[in-house]
Amino acid sequence: MKILVPVKRVVDYNVKVRVKADNSGVDLANVKMALNPFCEIAVEEAVRLKEQGIASEVLVVSVGPAAAQEQLRTALALGADRAVLVETAEELGSLAVAKLLKAVVDREQPQLIVTGKQAIDSDNNQTGQMLAALCGFAQGTFASKLEIAAGKATVTREIDGGLQTVALTLPAIVTTDLRLNEPRYASLPNIMKAKKKPLDVLTPEALGVSTASSVKTLKVEAPATRSAGIKVGSVAELVEKLKNEAKVI
Template structure:
């Protein structure tokens, strides 16, 4: 069984994001980049399926400039077998990424496509659903457990009311939630091996996909600074401040 995993290059979640002085975008100068955490969970789940003997090949794909090969190599070090980069300097929206992924799916014909449920930069939570719609495939989003048996992917989903279990005929699209697994660290020998694993580079034109975005960013603003809290010495003082200062009672 072939598993296709999509990964995205984002600012490392430990880095404090800065906005450019002209508020046109986020400042990426000398910023540490990493695999989107939800995508890392997707890679880990694919590797676990391979370790169980369910998956036979893991293909990792990423879209973006040449630098995103770093994240593909990281995924290869974690256990993926080969990588595909769709090279473009365009700022891709969710629909463009879904169209590119659909073209890759048509070429690779994987049995299971695994994505993170969202990226931590734009937080759109759209690409997996759009890909499933474009490819006409069943989908299991927000997965906290995935089992593959009898030609089906049994996915436990995290929903507002609790948990929902769905059985999807393969091929299918699955998007990962935080509680699905805990990603491993890449060992030094595997990092060295990853440098020799195959990585193909394609362009949107070769895939027959137009990636011009229809979304325009008007302005980027940092979140408002949080005000410091205060301590009160008694319940009476708390009630007084809620009544006279906060005016909520």
């Protein structure tokens, strides 16, 4: 069984994001970039399935600039077998990314697609669902547990009321939640081996996919600065401030 894992290059989660002076977007100059944490969980799950003998190959795919090869090499160091980069300098929306991934799925014919539920930069939580719709595959989102047996994927997913278990007929798409697993660290030998693993570079034109978007970003702003909290000396003072200053009662 071949598993395809889409991954994304994002600003490292330890970095404080800054908005450009002209409010046109996020300032990425000299900013540390990393593999999206949810994508890292997806890679780990795919590698574990391979280690269990369930999967025969793990393919990682990214859509983005040439620099995204760095994150693909990280995924290869974590245990993936080969990588594909769909290289584009454009800032693409979820639907355009899903269309490009659909073209790669058509070429590679994986039996299972495991992807992070969302990227920590855009937080859209859309690409996995859109890809499932374009491919006509069953989908299990927000997975906290995944089991593969007898041509089916059993997914335990987190919902508002607790947990829900669904059975998906392969091929299928699973999006990962935080509690699915704990990603491993790449060892130095595996980092060195990853440099020799195959990494193919494609373009949207080569895949025959139009990435034109009907959505335009007008303005990007940082969140409003929160005022400091205060301590009150009594319940009466708290009620007075809630009533007259905050005006919530």
